[in-house]
Amino acid sequence: MTSSVKVPVVAIVGRTNVGKSSIFNTLLGRRETIVAREEGTTRDSIFGRTSYFGHDFYIVDTAGLKDPDDEFELTIQDQINQAVESADIIWVVIESDTVITQDDRLIAKKALKSKKPVVLLVNKVDKVKAFDKKNYQSLGISDIFPISATQRRGFEALLDSLIAIIPRKRVKQDTDVVRLAIVGRPNVGKSQLFNSMLKKQQAIVSARAGTTRDVNRSSIRFENKTIEILDTAGIRRSGKIERGVEHFSVLRTIAAIEESEVCLLVMDISELNVALDQKIAGIVKEAGKGLILVVSKIDTIDDTHTYWKNDISAQVKRNYEFVPWAGLVFTSSKTGENVTKIFDLVLDIYKERGKKIKTSELNQWLKIATAKHPPAGLKSFSPKLNYIIQEADNPSPTFKVYGSHTRLLHWSYKRFLGRELRVRFGFSGTPIKFWFFEKHVDRFPKNTKTEARTKH
Numbered sequence: 212m213t214s215s216v217k218v219p220v221v222a223i224v225g226r227t228n229v230g231k232s233s234i235f236n237t238l239l240g241r242r243e244t245i246v247a248r249e250e251g252t253t254r255d256s257i258f259g260r261t262s263y264f265g266h267d268f269y270i271v272d273t274a275g276l277k278d279p280d281d282e283f284e285l286t287i288q289d290q291i292n293q294a295v296e297s298a299d300i301i302w303v304v305i306e307s308d309t310v311i312t313q314d315d316r317l318i319a320k321k322a323l324k325s326k327k328p329v330v331l332l333v334n335k336v337d338k339v340k341a342f343d344k345k346n347y348q349s350l351g352i353s354d355i356f357p358i359s360a361t362q363r364r365g366f367e368a369l370l371d372s373l374i375a376i377i378p379r380k381r382v383k384q385d386t387d388v389v390r391l392a393i394v395g396r397p398n399v400g401k402s403q404l405f406n407s408m409l410k411k412q413q414a415i416v417s418a419r420a421g422t423t424r425d426v427n428r429s430s431i432r433f434e435n436k437t438i439e440i441l442d443t444a445g446i447r448r449s450g451k452i453e454r455g456v457e458h459f460s461v462l463r464t465i466a467a468i469e470e471s472e473v474c475l476l477v478m479d480i481s482e483l484n485v486a487l488d489q490k491i492a493g494i495v496k497e498a499g500k501g502l503i504l505v506v507s508k509i510d511t512i513d514d515t516h517t518y519w520k521n522d523i524s525a526q527v528k529r530n531y532e533f534v535p536w537a538g539l540v541f542t543s544s545k546t547g548e549n550v551t552k553i554f555d556l557v558l559d560i561y562k563e564r565g566k567k568i569k570t571s572e573l574n575q576w577l578k579i580a581t582a583k584h585p586p587a588g589l590k591s592f593s594p595k596l597n598y599i600i601q602e603a604d605n606p607s608p609t610f611k612v613y614g615s616h617t618r619l620l621h622w623s624y625k626r627f628l629g630r631e632l633r634v635r636f637g638f639s640g641t642p643i644k645f646w647f648f649e650k651h652v653d654r655f656p657k658n659t660k661t662e663a664r665t666k667h
Contacts, residue, residue, distance in 0.1 A: 218260065218267045218268055218269055218469045218498075219268045219269070219299040219300060219377045220268070220269045220271060220297065220298045220299050220300070220465075220466060221268055221269065221270050221271065221298060221299070221300045221301075221302060221373070222271045222297065222298035222300070222301050222302065223235060223270065223271060223272055223302045223304060223332075224301060224302070224303055224304070224318060224322065225303055225304035225305060225315070225318060226305075226312065226314040226315065226318070229304045229305055229306050229334055229335075230304060230306070230334040230335060230360050230361075231272055231304050232272050233334075233360035233361060234272075234302075234304065234332065234334065234358070234360045235259070235270055235272035236360075237360050237363055237366060238259075238261060238270050238366070238370075239259045239261050239270065240261075260497070263370045263373070263374055264370075264374055266373070266374040266377050268373070268377055269465065271297075271298065297466070298327070299327065299328075299377075300327060300328045300329075300330070300373065300376070300377070301322045301325065301327055301328070301329045301330070302329075302330050302331075302332050303315075303318055303319050303322050303329060303330070303331050303332065303350075303352065304332045304334055305331065305332070305333055305334070305347070305350075306333075306334055306335050307333045307334065307335050307336045307338060307339045307342065307357065308335050308338040308339055311347070311349070311350065315350065316350060319331070319350040319351060319352055320351070322352075323351055323352065328354075328376055329352050329354070330352065330354045330355075330356060330369070330372065330373075331347060331350060331352040331354065331355045331356070332356055332358055332369070333347055333355060333356065333357045333358065334358055334359065334360055335359060335360075335361075336357040336358065336359050336364065336365070337359040337361065337362050337364065342357045344357075354372060356368060356369045356372070387436070387437065388430070388437045388438070388439050389436055389437065389438045389439070389472055389473070389557060389558065389561050390438075390439050390441065390470055390471040390472050390473075391438055391439065391440050391441065391471055391472070391473050391474070391475065391557055392441045392443060392464075392467040392468055392470070392471035392473075392474045392475070392500075393405055393440065393441065393442050393443060393474075393475045393477060394443050394464055394467070394468060394474050394475065394476055394477070394491055394495070395475075395476055395477040395478060395488065395491060396485065396487055396488065396491075398479075399477050399478060399479040399482075399507060399508075400477055400479065400507035400508055400544055401442060401443070401477045402427075402442055403507075403544035403545075404475070404477060404505065404507060404542065404544045404550070405427065405429075405440060405442035406544070407542075407544040407547055407550050408431070408440060408550055408553070408554075409429050409431060409440070427441070427442040428440065428441055428442075433554045433558070434554070434558060436558060436561075438554065438557065438558075441467045441470070441471060443464040443467045465494070468494060468495055468498050468500060469498055471500055472500065472501055472560075472561055472564060472606070473500065473501035473502070473503065473557050473560050473561060473564075473640070474495045474500050474501065474502055474503070475503050475505050475553065476488065476491055476492055476495065476502060476503070476504050476505060476537075477505045477507050478504065478505065478506055478507065479507060479508055480506050480507060480508050480509055480511065480512055480523070480541075481508070481511070481512075483506070483523070483526055483527060483530065484526070484530050488530075489530060489531065489533075492504070492531055492533075492534050492537070493533065495534075496533070496534055496642050499606075499607035499609075499641075499642055499644060500607070500641070500642075501557075501560035501561070501563075501564055501640050501641040502534055502536075502537040502538070502640065502641075502642075503537065503538040503539070503540060503553065503556050503557070503560070503640065504527060504531060504534075504537050504538065504539045504540070505540055505542055505553070506523065506527065506539070506540070506541045506542070507542055507543070507544065508543065508544075508545075509541045509542065509543045509548065510543040510545050510546050510548070520541060523541075524539060527539060534642070536633065536638070536639060536640060536641065536642065537640065538556045538560065538639070538640045540552055540553055540556060556640065559639070559640065560639070560640030560641055563608075563637055563638050563639055563640055563641055564606065564607060564608060564638075564640075564641045566608065566636070566637065566638065567601060567603070568601055568636055570599075570600050570601070572636075573599045573600065573601060573610070574598060574599055576599075576631070576632070576635050576636070577596060577598075577599045577612070580627075580628060580631045580632075581596055583631075584624075584627060586619075586620055586621075586624050587621065587624070588616055588619040589619060592616045592619060593616065593619070594614060594615065594616045594617055594619050594620050594624075595614050595615045595616065596612055596613075596614040596617070597613055597614045597615070597650055598612070598613040598614070598650070599611065599612045599613070607641060607642065607643075607644065608638050608641060608642075608643040608644070609643070609644045609645075609646065610632075610643065610644070610645050610646070611645075611646045611648060612628075612645055612646065612647050612648065613647075613648045613649075613650045614647070614648075614649070614650055615649065615650060616649075617647035617648065617649060618647075618649075620647060625645060625647075628645060629643055629645070
């Protein structure tokens, strides 16, 4: 089985008040960050995933550069260094209506030293009478794009240049290595579990939250299979993210999720109903990765109640009803309880993700499912599902369904199809995706923004 390389990460860097957040919001088509005239409004790195003509990528809006004596801000050097390390493509933003500053030159110089693709975005061109690229060539960046975030000018050319250097489909690795990412909030026992799985001290274990800043990696052999384990830094609530390298620890976690086949979401048994844990599970689901919910530190509870596992299982099921297919395991890194069971679950999920169903079997199933529960629609237009195939080159179970009036399908009917598919074919521990196409429309339309298909 092949596995996918992480989705490319594009970092937007530049000094304060050049319009990075406005660019970010325009690209994502929504207001994710606070945009204001006051310098330094963006204090956290914000990321979002988007797509253009079938190319998926992450956009990162980095914190604005301010006085390095301000303990709450990154220095110019720190921000660029971290962006260079964590991103795959760097967009340097400057203003068209001001002279090039020393900070602009320093940012461009450090970005170019990375040897990664660097693009110069000259924002606010609506404020100047004429644009001349020659005025900005002194920065040494050859790819220069005039844009206006407020007027949405120049973005088509910018994105066309981006998709020329990132893959339309996820790149495959010719390897039989199973990649497993350990994710979750700080101080829930991720590194302890990592060490317990390796049976040696490979990561620093500390009671202080946030010890792990980089992604620690190590490989083991289990049941004649190589499993590479990625131990990530904890993801905090936005208001809790510290300045400095922890801005980009979130990026590394996202990258690790994208790189992996299966993710372990580690939760402290004393803090199970946490919204951030649920958000992380949603990120894993959206990325199309296998998921195991790991309830850690079970050695810390009073187990005199015989049915405590049933009670907690029911609670977790309620909290994570949006991922009912996820695996669940109770562990103690201190005693080693159920650590081996995690490996068994990982390999089971890996096998399920690689399962391929014959087209004839799928269409027989679709006929039975739609006969059992026909899709509802409008008075004169009812959806009809005619044909289904499984994508052969997708690392996660993905199915294309062709029919008529598929845009009228209710989300609950798509969920019904997912349940029915699992009953018939399994796919436990991994999300499945449906793409719905109008049968009279070209199967591979060019513009993902206007194509007649919907995703479940």
